[in-house]
Amino acid sequence: MYGWKEEKLIEEAIDNLAYSRVKRFYPTYICKVTGIPLENTFTYLLSLVEKGILILxxxxxxxxxxxxxxxxxxxxxxxxxxxxxxxxxxxxxxxxxxxxxxPVFEINEEYRIYIKNKKKQKNRLKAQ
Ligand SMILES: [Zn+2]
Known part of the structure; x- marks a missing residue:
């Protein structure tokens, strides 16, 4: 199975998508950017669906x-x-x-807003 590193990689890939204009993505896209096998990627994406971060x-x-x-x-x-x-x-x-x-995944709108605000805050701190 996968560990914290793989989970983090997948989450980072999703956060990048959340910040972009991308509306939905296929699990194979996450495989491509993270190098994690499809089966493991899909399992973890499903757990993010349960958490309400993604919509299947x-x-x-x-x-x-x-x-x-x-x-x-x-x-x-x-x-x-x-x-x-x-x-x-x-x-x-x-x-x-x-x-x-x-299967195709969409990012929960609330999560998307959260990620965008987080990034804005980070940029503000950098500017100070
Ligand atoms: Zn047709």
Whole structure:
């Protein structure tokens, strides 16, 4: 598993995102910037969801290679899985199954504001 160093790296990557204009991110992005394997990254991201720092959403993506549109982004999958929905990109009917569903994380707005204020305070101290 991971230790404090890995947790810190992931938190720092999220804090950088919180300070940016990025609305949502994929777990693979965190892997890329931290070098931590996906499984460990995902587990820790889920623990941050429990803490209320992150919000987990699911993206249903069109399986058509040329289209690849995001058909829907939802909180809860149960009403979509094993059902058909229409892709607004290519207008095809899509059968929703596991391999076209991807987790995506959003940063809690309150946390984002907290991080931004913290950074502002730091800059103010530096300026003094
Ligand atoms: Zn499509």
């Amino acid at each position: 959403k699911w993206e249903i993506r069109c399986p058509d290679y040329d289209c690849n549109s995001i058909v829907a982004r939802v909180d809860e999958l149960s009403q979509y899985i094993n059902k058909c929905i229409e892709c607004r990109g290519c207008e095809e009917e899509i059968f929703v199954k596991k391999d076209i569903i991807f």
